[in-house]
Amino acid sequence: MEPFKNSEQRREHILNWLREHRVLSIDDLAARLSVSIMTVHRDLETFVNTGLVEKSYGKVRLRAENPQPSRGSVCGMCGSAVADRTLFTIHLQSGNILTACCAHCGLIMLNNQTGTYSALTKDFLHGRMVNVLQAHFVVNSRIQACCIPSVLCFATADDASAFQLGFGGEVWSFEETASHLSMTHHHKTHPNDEAL
Ligand SMILES: [Zn+2]
Ligand SMILES: [Zn+2]
Structure with a gap:
């Protein structure tokens, strides 16, 4: 498989794989993407921050697509707090x-x-x-x-x-x-x- 040029592309693939498998190991992701484990962690950061995935014990899991807003998150449109x-x-x-x-x-x-x-x-x-x-x-x-x-x-x-x-x-x-x-x-x- 071609190496992915940027983190944007890698994140897209990670998300698709997670939609298929639900849970993947960080090692596995690094191998699939031909990048270092550190890079995988960095790529996952946005997903973790928004609550879409959770990491534990070297695995990453797609949460039911029911992300909770991170604490204090605000509306991208009007700026009010998100209930x-x-x-x-x-x-x-x-x-x-x-x-x-x-x-x-x-x-x-x-x-x-x-x-x-x-x-x-x-x-x-x-x-x-x-x-x-x-x-x-x-x-x-x-x-x-x-x-x-x-x-x-x-x-x-x-x-x-x-x-x-x-x-x-x-x-x-x-x-x-x-x-x-x-x-x-x-x-x-x-x-x-x-x-x-
Ligand atoms: Zn609003
Ligand atoms: Zn509103």
Whole structure:
């Protein structure tokens, strides 16, 4: 196998291998990549910092793709602190992960971002990370968990509709929600923003 020219490429391969195998030894990775163990540790640093993988006893394990934001992590869009219950993550092909405070900011970020691999967000009822592209969103309900207008995510249309019955708002697909947000996002979005 050709040696990989840069850490960006190596990280991409590491992530693909981990998606296949879940757990790999650092030695094995170094051999596969024809680099030193130190280099593997360096390549893994971003993944470890974002919580995507964990290292122990010379092994690296892909955590269920359900990364927790590192402590004190802030939204890449509005800069507010990221709350676990509305966490939104964008996974780039480079292996980097962008974090947003909620689906409102996350969908706008996703719209502006190239080189994305996947995007996940918390199902508001069950707390599982779900694929954003297949999710259902309740927009503008009375529950303002984070940014305004409130955008809450649900894995199933049934859950979204049940939530809408109780708390109002509209149930939209990914495409509908994303295009709505891209038209309105020039407004200040976060309730904690100081008045202008
Ligand atoms: Zn935000
Ligand atoms: Zn938010």
